[in-house]
Structure formats: structure tokens, C-alpha cells
Amino acid sequence: MLPLLRSLPLVGPTLAYVSDPLTFMERQLREHGPVSEIPFLGRPWTVLLGPDACSEALVNRDKAFANGPGWGQLVGPFFDGGLMLLDFDEHRRHRRLMQQAFTRDRIEGYTAALSPAVARGLDAWQPGENVRAYPALKTLTLDLATQVFMGGAQLTSPRELDAVNRAFVDCVQAATAFVRAPLPFTRWGRGVRGRALLEEFLTRHLPAKRAHASEDLFSVLCHLSEDGEVFSDEDVVNHMIFLLMAAHDTSTITVSTAMQHLGQHPAWQERLREQARELPEHPTLAELDAWEDADLVIHECLRLLPPVPVLARRTVKETEVLGTRIPAGRLTAVMVHLQHHQQEWWTDPERFDPERFAEPRREDRRHRHAWEPFGGGVHKCLGMFFAGAEVKLILHHLLRRFEWAVDPDYRPSLSYLSLPVPKDGQPVRLRALAG
Numbered sequence: 459m460l461p462l463l464r465s466l467p468l469v470g471p472t473l474a475y476v477s478d479p480l481t482f483m484e485r486q487l488r489e490h491g492p493v494s495e496i497p498f499l500g501r502p503w504t505v506l507l508g509p510d511a512c513s514e515a516l517v518n519r520d521k522a523f524a525n526g527p528g529w530g531q532l533v534g535p536f537f538d539g540g541l542m543l544l545d546f547d548e549h550r551r552h553r554r555l556m557q558q559a560f561t562r563d564r565i566e567g568y569t570a571a572l573s574p575a576v577a578r579g580l581d582a583w584q585p586g587e588n589v590r591a592y593p594a595l596k597t598l599t600l601d602l603a604t605q606v607f608m609g610g611a612q613l614t615s616p617r618e619l620d621a622v623n624r625a626f627v628d629c630v631q632a633a634t635a636f637v638r639a640p641l642p643f644t645r646w647g648r649g650v651r652g653r654a655l656l657e658e659f660l661t662r663h664l665p666a667k668r669a670h671a672s673e674d675l676f677s678v679l680c681h682l683s684e685d686g687e688v689f690s691d692e693d694v695v696n697h698m699i700f701l702l703m704a705a706h707d708t709s710t711i712t713v714s715t716a717m718q719h720l721g722q723h724p725a726w727q728e729r730l731r732e733q734a735r736e737l738p739e740h741p742t743l744a745e746l747d748a749w750e751d752a753d754l755v756i757h758e759c760l761r762l763l764p765p766v767p768v769l770a771r772r773t774v775k776e777t778e779v780l781g782t783r784i785p786a787g788r789l790t791a792v793m794v795h796l797q798h799h800q801q802e803w804w805t806d807p808e809r810f811d812p813e814r815f816a817e818p819r820r821e822d823r824r825h826r827h828a829w830e831p832f833g834g835g836v837h838k839c840l841g842m843f844f845a846g847a848e849v850k851l852i853l854h855h856l857l858r859r860f861e862w863a864v865d866p867d868y869r870p871s872l873s874y875l876s877l878p879v880p881k882d883g884q885p886v887r888l889r890a891l892a893g
């Protein structure tokens with residue numbers, strides 16, 4: 459049935475992408491070149507493949523590519539007003555202000571709050587022969603986001619935080635729903651209610667955050683100011699909802715990919731564990747920065763499975779990429795995933811080989827844009843340094859408490875309906891280490 463559907467011109471490319479994106483992208487590049495056109499989700503999309511084509515759209519020299527109308531098409535209205543969905547002057551103003559929430563000092567503050575929260579979150583983990591790592595990590599990172607970003611425990615009761623977490627998950631799931639109307643019992647309908655609950659919750663707590671400055675991101679956003687610019691209440695709410703989403707699934711995917719590969723490469727796992735044990739229980743940001751082998755592993759995991767494999771854009775005027783004309787109003791898929799697996803830039807690209815990022819090999823320098831898990835240009839991920847610290851902290855605590863193994867032949871079957879997630883929850887054999 460599926461092969462037949464894949465051969466149909468309207469739905470075929472969507473199904474071919476969703477069932478095996480890398481094979482789809484390789485074939486598309488081979489047969490149609492770096493700039494081509496496909497029907498995707500029922501509309502014509504321009505597809506950009508390879509680092510040269512993708513970087514033209516991300517660098518966006520002639521300001522032809524806009525984010526809001528591109529991403530909005532994929533994620534619906536649930537993250538409206540989030541930084542990634544703003545464009546041009548409005549985006550520049552908001553980004554300038556929000557940058558102050560991601561300075562080194564700020565990240566140091568978030569990291570200090572994160573470490574004990576990770577340790578507490580892992581207290582709930584039970585060893586076993588078939589532990590599903592992905593959902594366990596998802597719960598952990600969502601709790602971290604609500605605690606560290608919103609100041610959760612001081613803000614409200616565990617029961618209300620649970621409702622907030624559920625509302626947030628409903629928004630994320632609605633963003634990828636097929637039925638896109640607020641009907642009862644649909645994902646979309648739950649997403650609409652979820653967004654309303656998040657808005658109500660954040661708006662209710664906002665006056666207290668404005669009144670008292672504290673270290674959490676919610677409070678920080680309320681107090682930022684630059685040349686007389688401040689975020690309005692509505693801006694703070696929109697940014698918070700987007701940041702919770704941006705920070706949560708992406709980090710979960712990165713850690714679960716790391717758990718898979720470290721479970722399949724025990725020598726790397728042991729090497730990182732020895733280093734984690736040499737660090738204090740709650741390392742500082744400087745100590746985490748100096749943990750270079752963890753960087754190699756994280757870079758390699760982000761190469762093999764970039765949590766955001768495709769970036770969405772829409773042209774606001776006619777433009778050209780690598781000499782091919784793209785009309786105004788065209789949805790565009792910037793498929794950065796493929797360049798992470800191309801033989802031109804990476805030796806034996808399917809192999810887990812973190813040292814490819816170490817001197818003197820530095821394969822990532824073979825092309826300036828070969829490795830772009832955080833995107834590029836003016837929308838490059840604002841949370842990348844925070845994300846690095848969070849992922850390292852989770853690995854740090856995991857390695858000190860547990861040892862795990864994954865079958866060497868295991869290849870996760872990934873769902874690409876939204877960000878890539880392992881359909882089987884990614885089972886690991888988890889053993890507690892003596893304290």
C-alpha cells in the first residue's frame with residue numbers, strides 16, 4: 459500500500475519524506491539538483507539541499523525569505539509571536555532585547571538552578587532491562603523547563619504545573635495535526651485549549667514576575683530593557699510559550715541520541731563517565747565548557763540526527779538560489795539534515811565517530827555550512843549555549859548514576875511527523891551504579 463501511495467504525485471513526496479527522509483533527500487538531489495520543487499502537504503514547496511543552497515536561504519542576503527509565513531504553515535498558530543516566527547525589523551528588535559536573557563552571566567544562573575533539578579528528576583528513574591529513554595528524558599526536560607524557566611516550584615502547585623505541562627504538550631502535538639480545525643476530540647482542538655490555558659497561566663503570574671526580579675527566564679524577560687524598549691505583557695507570554703517549545707524537544711532528542719550511541723559504544727561511555735566523576739556534583743558553566751570530549755559526542759549526535767532537520771521559510775519576493783528562480787510567495791524547505799550525511803564533507807558519514815570534530819581532523823571545517831543543527835543567519839538558535847550546558851548537565855548526572863547498554867545493531871525507527879522521535883521510545887538496558 460505505502461509504495462503505491464508514494465508513487466502518487468500529490469502525496470508521494472510527503473510520504474516518501476516522512477518514511478525515510480535521508481533516502482528521499484539523496485534521491486531528490488541526485489535527480490533534481492540542489493534547488494527543486496515538490497508538492498508537500500498538498501502545496502508546492504521549493505526544496506533546498508546541500509550546504510550551498512541551504513545557506514543562501516539562511517543567510518538571506520536579499521531578505522526574500524521570511525520565517526513567520528513559512529513556519530506558521532507547519533506549526534499552526536500555537537507559537538505565534540515567538541522569536542523564530544518574527545521577521546525583519548520586528549524580529550531584529552525582539553532578538554536584540556532577548557539576547558540579554560542569554561548572556562553568559564544569565565546562562566550561568568540558569569545552569570546553577572538546572573543541576574540540582576536534573577539530579578532530583580533522575581531520582582525518579584528506575585533501572586531495568588527495557589527502559590524507554592525517550593519519554594523519560596522528555597518528562598525530565600519538560601520539568602526542567604517549567605521549573606527553571608518559569609520558577610515553577612515557587613510559582614504554583616505541582617498539580618497546576620502538571621496541567622501546564624499537559625497544555626504545552628497538547629500545543630506541540632496540535633502543531634503537527636492533520637485535522638486542522640478546532641473540532642472536539644481532535645489534537646487541534648486540544649492544542650487550542652492548551653494555548654488558552656498557557657496564556658491564562660502566564661498572564662495571571664506576570665504581575666508578580668514584573669514586581670520582583672528573580673533568576674528564572676520568565677522574570678528575566680519581564681525586566682529586560684534596551685534603549686527604552688521593553689517586552690509588553692503579550693510579548694512575554696508569546697516568547698515564553700515559544701521558548702518552552704524551543705528548549706524542550708530539541709534537548710530531549712539530543713540526549714536520547716547520545717544515550718543511544720553511548721549505549722552502543724561503551725568505550726566512549728566509560729571515557730565520559732571517568733571525566734564526569736572528576737567534575738564536582740554540580741559543575742559550573744566554566745567546568746562544563748572545559749568538558750571537551752562531551753562536546754565531541756554532542757556535536758556528533760547533532761550531526762547524525764539534527765533535532766530540527768528541516769527549516770521552513772516563505773519567499774516575500776521573487777529571488778534566486780544558486781541561479782534558480784524562486785517565485786514570490788513560495789514555501790521553502792531548507793533541508794539541513796542531508797548535508798550532515800554527505801560523503802563530500804564527512805568520512806564514513808553513517809558511523810558514530812565523535813573525533814571527526816577534534817583537531818587535527820576537524821571535518822566540520824570542510825565546508826562552512828556542513829554542520830548546521832542550530833541553523834544560520836539572523837535566526838540562528840539563540841539558546842545554543844544554554845542547550846549545550848543543559849545537555850552536558852543531563853549527561854553528567856546520567857553517567858555518574860547509571861550505566862546503560864543498547865544493542866549494537868539497534869537503529870531507531872523515527873517518526874518525522876514533527877521533530878524526529880523514536881517510535882519505540884528508544885529502549886536501553888539501564889543499571890544503577892553504586893553511589
Ligand code: HEM
Pocket residue numbers: 525541542543553701704705706708709712764765766769770831832833834836837838839840841842844845
Ligand atoms: C540541541 C538543542 C537545540 C537545537 C538543535 C536548536 C535548533 C534551533 C534551530 C535550527 C533554530 C533556527 C530555526 C530557523 O532558522 O528557522 C533555532 C532557533 C531558536 N532557538 Fe533553538 N535549538 C535548541 C535549543 C534551544 C534552547 C535550549 C533554546 C532556549 C532556551 C532555544 C531557543 C531558540 C530561539 C529563541 C530561536 C529563534 C531564534 C530567532 O529566530 O532569532 N533553542 N533553534
